[in-house]
Amino acid sequence: MASMPSPTLAATGISFAHSGADVLHDVTVRLRPGELTALAGPNGSGKSTLLEVLAGALPPRRGTVRRVGDAALVVQRPSAPATLPVTARDVAVMGAWRRSSAGPRGARGSAGRRPRAGRSSRAATRGAVDAALDRVGMLDQAARPLAELSGGQRQRVFLAQGIVRSPDILLLDEPAAGLDEHSTARMHAILAEEAARGAIVVCVTHDGAAIAAADRTIRLAGGRLLAAER
Numbered sequence: 001m002a003s004m005p006s007p008t009l010a011a012t013g014i015s016f017a018h019s020g021a022d023v024l025h026d027v028t029v030r031l032r033p034g035e036l037t038a039l040a041g042p043n044g045s046g047k048s049t050l051l052e053v054l055a056g057a058l059p060p061r062r063g064t065v066r067r068v069g070d071a072a073l074v075v076q077r078p079s080a081p082a083t084l085p086v087t088a089r090d091v092a093v094m095g096a097w098r099r100s101s102a103g104p105r106g107a108r109g110s111a112g113r114r115p116r117a118g119r120s121s122r123a124a125t126r127g128a129v130d131a132a133l134d135r136v137g138m139l140d141q142a143a144r145p146l147a148e149l150s151g152g153q154r155q156r157v158f159l160a161q162g163i164v165r166s167p168d169i170l171l172l173d174e175p176a177a178g179l180d181e182h183s184t185a186r187m188h189a190i191l192a193e194e195a196a197r198g199a200i201v202v203c204v205t206h207d208g209a210a211i212a213a214a215d216r217t218i219r220l221a222g223g224r225l226l227a228a229e230r
């Protein structure tokens with residue numbers, strides 16, 4: 001059986017403008033599989049914008065992004081879905097089926113086709129969703145409507161959505177926002193575990209402990225890359 005290519009995420013000469021104003025200038029960075037990278041810098045320095053460009057959610061004005069592998073983006077303070085009549089479990093399930101061209105990882109056919117959602121595939125998805133909710137400590141709240149959860153609980157459910165299909169590339173925007181000490185430690189452990197299984201993990205953060213725990217820190221200032229440390 002052919003071996004899977006290792007995940008790749010590299011940006012070369014990226015520039016990006018919001019509403020005509022340049023916010024990223026000639027950013028070149030290469031992320032490594034098996035590493036947890038902290039993306040740090042002052043407010044407005046372009047961290048979230050760079051994360052979204054890396055995820056393919058925003059097209060760069062100049063430059064290229066090379067991305068090989070299944071990528072999941074956990075956005076900052078996801079508010080819109082909170083008004084939808086969905087449960088915590090529904091949100092996590094969406095992570096398993098985020099791409100229209102492929103089913104959940106591990107449930108794909110040998111040619112990469114999406115299999116029919118048979119009983120075993122549904123059971124696999126349910127198992128993966130339960131495992132992800134359990135890892136973030138939200139399995140016992142799975143049936144609760146998203147709108148009734150606290151901000152921190154909601155944040156954990158969206159982290160579950162991001163990890164449910166064991167993505168090759170996991171991109172997170174301040175995932176510890178609103179989390180208590182215990183949940184923050186748990187989230188850091190999850191990110192380290194995801195990197196340890198070989199994923200590329202990039203986490204936008206202002207938190208000194210998260211930066212210290214990362215394998216590598218990339219800093220932005222005024223939309224420019226300052227340094228790739230360690």
Ligand SMILES: Nc1ncnc2c1ncn2[C@@H]1O[C@H](COP(=O)(O)OP(=O)(O)OP(=O)(O)O)[C@@H](O)[C@H]1O
Nearest residue numbers: 018019023041042043044045046047048049050204
């Ligand atoms: N949708 C938008 N429309 C216009 N300008 C935007 C938009 N989103 C971000 N910006 C601007 O782009 C710049 C970079 O914003 P970005 O959110 O990427 O910074 P950040 O480093 O993630 O900030 P923070 O630490 O506050 O989250 C800021 O000057 C911001 O005002």
